[in-house]
Amino acid sequence: MNQTPALHIEDLTVAFDSRPALWDVDLVVPEGVLMAVVGPNGAGKTTLVRAALDLIPRAAGSVRIFGESVARARGLTGYVPQRSSVDWDFPTTVQDVVMMGLYGRLGWLRRPGAAERLRTRQALEQIGIADLATRQISQLSGGQQQRTFLARALVQDARVYFMDEPFAAVDAITERAIVTLLQELRARGRTVVVVHHDLQSVPDYFDQVTLLNVEVIASGPTAEVYSEDNLRRTFGGRVAGIARLTEEALP
Amino acid sequence: MAILEALLIDLTLRVTDLQRLNAILGDPQTSALITGALVAFAAALPGTFLLLRKLAMTTDAISHTVLLGIVLAFLLLAALPGLEADLNSPWLILGAALAGVATVLLTGAIQRSGLVKEDAALGLVFPLLFAIAIILISRLTDDVHLDSDAVILGEIGVVWADARSHCLQDCDEVHITPDDPRAETGRRCTNCAELDIGPRDPAAEFEEYCVNCGRYTAAEAWRARLVSRAPTQVFWPRAITSMLLVALLNLAFILLFYKELKLGTFDPALAAALGLRPALLNTALMVLVSITAVAAFDAVGSVLVVAFFIIPPATAWLLSDRLAHILLLAPLGGVLASLTGYEFSRGNLLGIAQMRDLLLLLDKTIGLDGFIEWNTSISAAIVLMMFLFFLLAWVFSPRQGLLLSLLQHRARRQHFAEQLLLGHVHHHQGTAEAASELAQDRLHLHLGWTPRRTQRVLMRLRLRDLVASEDGALQLTARGERSVRRFMALRGAGGASPAGD
Numbered sequence: 017m018n019q020t021p022a023l024h025i026e027d028l029t030v031a032f033d034s035r036p037a038l039w040d041v042d043l044v045v046p047e048g049v050l051m052a053v054v055g056p057n058g059a060g061k062t063t064l065v066r067a068a069l070d071l072i073p074r075a076a077g078s079v080r081i082f083g084e085s086v087a088r089a090r091g092l093t094g095y096v097p098q099r100s101s102v103d104w105d106f107p108t109t110v111q112d113v114v115m116m117g118l119y120g121r122l123g124w125l126r127r128p129g130a131a132e133r134l135r136t137r138q139a140l141e142q143i144g145i146a147d148l149a150t151r152q153i154s155q156l157s158g159g160q161q162q163r164t165f166l167a168r169a170l171v172q173d174a175r176v177y178f179m180d181e182p183f184a185a186v187d188a189i190t191e192r193a194i195v196t197l198l199q200e201l202r203a204r205g206r207t208v209v210v211v212h213h214d215l216q217s218v219p220d221y222f223d224q225v226t227l228l229n230v231e232v233i234a235s236g237p238t239a240e241v242y243s244e245d246n247l248r249r250t251f252g253g254r255v256a257g258i259a260r261l262t263e264e265a266l267p
Numbered sequence: 268m269a270i271l272e273a274l275l276i277d278l279t280l281r282v283t284d285l286q287r288l289n290a291i292l293g294d295p296q297t298s299a300l301i302t303g304a305l306v307a308f309a310a311a312l313p314g315t316f317l318l319l320r321k322l323a324m325t326t327d328a329i330s331h332t333v334l335l336g337i338v339l340a341f342l343l344l345a346a347l348p349g350l351e352a353d354l355n356s357p358w359l360i361l362g363a364a365l366a367g368v369a370t371v372l373l374t375g376a377i378q379r380s381g382l383v384k385e386d387a388a389l390g391l392v393f394p395l396l397f398a399i400a401i402i403l404i405s406r407l408t409d410d411v412h413l414d415s416d417a418v419i420l421g422e423i424g425v426v427w428a429d430a431r432s433h434c435l436q437d438c439d440e441v442h443i444t445p446d447d448p449r450a451e452t453g454r455r456c457t458n459c460a461e462l463d464i465g466p467r468d469p470a471a472e473f474e475e476y477c478v479n480c481g482r483y484t485a486a487e488a489w490r491a492r493l494v495s496r497a498p499t500q501v502f503w504p505r506a507i508t509s510m511l512l513v514a515l516l517n518l519a520f521i522l523l524f525y526k527e528l529k530l531g532t533f534d535p536a537l538a539a540a541l542g543l544r545p546a547l548l549n550t551a552l553m554v555l556v557s558i559t560a561v562a563a564f565d566a567v568g569s570v571l572v573v574a575f576f577i578i579p580p581a582t583a584w585l586l587s588d589r590l591a592h593i594l595l596l597a598p599l600g601g602v603l604a605s606l607t608g609y610e611f612s613r614g615n616l617l618g619i620a621q622m623r624d625l626l627l628l629l630d631k632t633i634g635l636d637g638f639i640e641w642n643t644s645i646s647a648a649i650v651l652m653m654f655l656f657f658l659l660a661w662v663f664s665p666r667q668g669l670l671l672s673l674l675q676h677r678a679r680r681q682h683f684a685e686q687l688l689l690g691h692v693h694h695h696q697g698t699a700e701a702a703s704e705l706a707q708d709r710l711h712l713h714l715g716w717t718p719r720r721t722q723r724v725l726m727r728l729r730l731r732d733l734v735a736s737e738d739g740a741l742q743l744t745a746r747g748e749r750s751v752r753r754f755m756a757l758r759g760a761g762g763a764s765p766a767g768d
Contacts, residue, residue, distance in 0.1 A: 066536070069539075069540045071536060071539050071540060087542070090540075090541065090542040093540065095536070095537055095540040095541075097534065097536045097537060101534070101536060102533055102534045103319075103533070106319065106532070106533045106590075107319075107584060107587065107588045107589055107590045107592075107593055108529070108533065108588075108589065108590055109589070113533070116529075116530050116533070116534065116537065117537075119526055119527070119530050119538075119541055119543060120540075120541030120542055120543065122526070124524075124527065124543070125523060125524075127525075127526065128526070152588045154588070168537075172541075
C-alpha cells in the first residue's frame with residue numbers, strides 16, 4: 017500500500033463571511049480505508065468535503081490528494097453530492113446521469129461513445145439498477161436516486177471518493193447496496209470518505225472515523241477514537257443515549 | 268458583417284434570381300417573417316438552459332439592462348477620438364454583453380448579502396440599471412435615434428428599412444476629371460462676393476470650372492446619368508444578418524458544450540469537481556443571452572423577447588422529458604409560432620377562415636372601427652401564438668397533459684367502481700340474501716348509486732365477461748373471480764388504496 021495518504025488536510029480553515037465553518041482542521045486519511053465524518057448539524061461536514069474538492073475557497077490551509085494539489089488530482093477523486101442538491105425534475109434518464117460521471121475523464125468537447133455506454137451499463141448492473149436505465153429521473157424513489165448517484169460515482173473510477181450523506185433517508189435495500197459497494201471499493205484498495213449521520217452504524221460500516229465540530233475533535237481508527245467521551249465532546253452532550261450507543265457498539 | 272452578407276447573397280442567388288431576391292428582401296412582410304423566425308430559433312436554445320436553471324426572470328432583467336451597456340458603450344465611443352459612434356458598431360454588442368454579465372453578478376452579490384430575498388435582488392438591480400440607461404438616453408443622446416419606446420417594444424415590421432446595399436455588377440466608382448468627356452463646364456464669378464456686385468455688372472470677372480467633377484459611387488453615378496447601366500444591387504436588412512449570426516453562434520455553443528452545459532445545469536457541484544468550470548460556462552451562457560437580447564431589440568423589443576427565450580422551451584418541456592429532444596423541439600416550436608404568429612398579426616389564426624367572419628361580426632356588433640383591418644404588432648402576435656402553443660401542449664401533453672390526467676382520473680374512477688360492484692357480487696353470491704342483493708333492478712339501491720351509473724358499470728363488466736346474470740341475479744364469471752382476487756390481494760398489500768375516490 018502507498019505511503020502517501022489519500023487525503024492530507026493541513027491547517028484548513030473555511031469561513032463564511034468571518035464566521036468559521038471549519039477551524040484549523042488537520043486530517044489524514046490513509047489509502048484504502050472507509051472513513052466516516054460525524055458531527056452535529058452545522059459542524060462543517062459538507063463544508064469539509066467541498067473544501068477538500070476545492071469547490072469553495074479556503075481561508076487558510078492546504079489540501080493534498082495523494083500528494084498532489086486538488087486541481088492536479090481531479091482524475092483521482094470521485095464525488096457523490098447530497099441527493100437533495102440537484103433538481104430531480106431535470107429532463108434526463110438514469111443512464112444519462114450515470115454517464116455524467118465520465119464527463120471529467122472525457123474532457124472538454126468530446127462526446128460519450130460506445131466505451132462510455134458500456135462502462136455505464138456495467139455500473140448500472142453492479143449497483144443493481146440496470147432495469148431503470150431509461151427511466152426518467154423524476155420517477156425514481158429516494159433510494160433509487162441514491163443508487164443512481166452511486167453508479168455515477170462508480171464510473172468515475174476514482175482512487176478516493178467523497179460521499180455526502182449517502183445514507184440519508186434511504187430504504188433498507190439501498191442501505192445494503194451502499195454498504196456492499198463501500199466494501200467492494202475497499203477490497204479494490206479505494207479510499208472512501210463518507211459524511212454520515214447515523215451514529216449507531218458507524219462501528220459496523222467504517223474502519224476510521226473523524227469526529228468533527230468545526231474543529232476536529234478526534235480522528236483515527238474507529239476502535240480507538242469512537243468513545244463516549246469523544247462523542248460527548250463532539251455533540252456537547254446533546255445526543256441522548258451516547259453512552260448506550262458506544263457500549264453496544266464497542267465490546 | 269458585410270462579408271457575411273455578401274456570402275449569403277452569393278448563396279441565395281444560386282437558388283433564386285436577383286429580381287426575386289430584391290423583391291423578397293424589400294418586402295417588409297417577408298423580412299419580418301424571416302427575422303421573427305430567426306429570433307425564435309436563436310432565443311430558444313439558451314432559453315432552454317435558462318428555464319432548467321430557474322433563471323427565466325433573469326432573462327427579463329438582462330434584456331433590459333443590456334440597454335445600459337449599449338448606451339455606455341455608445342457614449343464611450345463618442346468620447347474617444349478616432350472612433351466613430353454609430354448604432355451598428357460591434358462595440359455596442361460588447362457593452363451589452365458586459366452589462367448582461369454585470370446584472371447576473373450584481374444580483375448574485377445582493378442575494379448573498381442577505382439584504383433582500385432571492386428574486387427581490389433581481390427586482391432591485393434591473394430597474395436600477397434600466398433607469399440609468401433611460402436617463403442617459405434622454406439626457407445625453409438627443410440627436411441620436413435611440414428612443415426608449417423603440418427599445419421597449421421594438422417593431423419587426425420595419426427591419427427591412429435598415430438595409431445595407433451590396434453591389435454585384437457595374438459597381439465601379441466613377442471619377443470625373445475636367446478632361447473627361449462627361450465633364451460639364453460652367454462659369455462662375457470670381458469677384459462678385461468680394462465687390463458685392465451682380466454677375467451682370469461689367470466689372471464682374473469669370474472663370475470656367477467643372478460642375479460635376481469628383482468621385483461618384485456606382486449608385487450616385489447612375490442617378491446623375493453618368494453611366495449608361497444601372498448597378499446591380501441587393502439591399503440586405505442588417506437585422507437578418509445579425510440575427511442569423513447570433514442564431515449560429517448559439518447553435519455552435521450548444522452543440523460544442525452540450526455535455527458540459529447539461530452537467531453544469533443538473534449538478535454544478537459535480538461539474539466543478541470534475542474540473543468542467545460550470546461558473547465559466549454560466550458566464551458564457553449569460554453573454555450569449557445578452558447578445559441575443561440585443562440583436563432581437565430592433566425586432567421584438569426588450570419586453571417580449573423574454574417570451575422568445577422561455578415559452579418555446581417550456582412548451583417543449585411539456586412534450587418531452589429528454590433534454591436533447593427539448594433542445595430540438597424548442598427552436599422548431601419557436602419558429603413555427605413565429606410563422607403562424609406573423610399570419611395571426613394579419614388576422615389569420617392558424618388558417619381558420621371563420622376568424623375573419625368572427626372579426627366582421629365583432630366589428631358590426633361592437634362597432635370597432637377598423638378592427639377588421641386586423642393589423643397588429645407582429646411580435647405581440649407571435650408571443651400570443653407561442654402561448655397558444657403552450658396551452659395546446661399543456662392540454663395534450665403525453666407526459667403531464669391536462670387531458671391525459673383527466674382521462675387517467677376517469678379511468679381510475681371507473682376501475683374502482685367496477686371493482687366495487689364485483690366485490691359486492693362476490694360478497695353476496697351464494698348466500699341466502701343473494702336473490703334480493705343481486706337482483707339487477709335493485710342493485711343500485713344497495714350500492715347507493717343512480718340506476719344509470721349502475722347500468723353503465725354493469726355494461727362494461729358484461730362486455731369484458733366479468734359478470735353474468737342468472738334468473739335476474741348477478742354472478743361472477745371465472746374471470747370476474749380472478750379480478751376480484753387480484754384486487755383484494757393488492758389492497759391487502761396496501762397497493763391499491765381507494766385512489767379513484
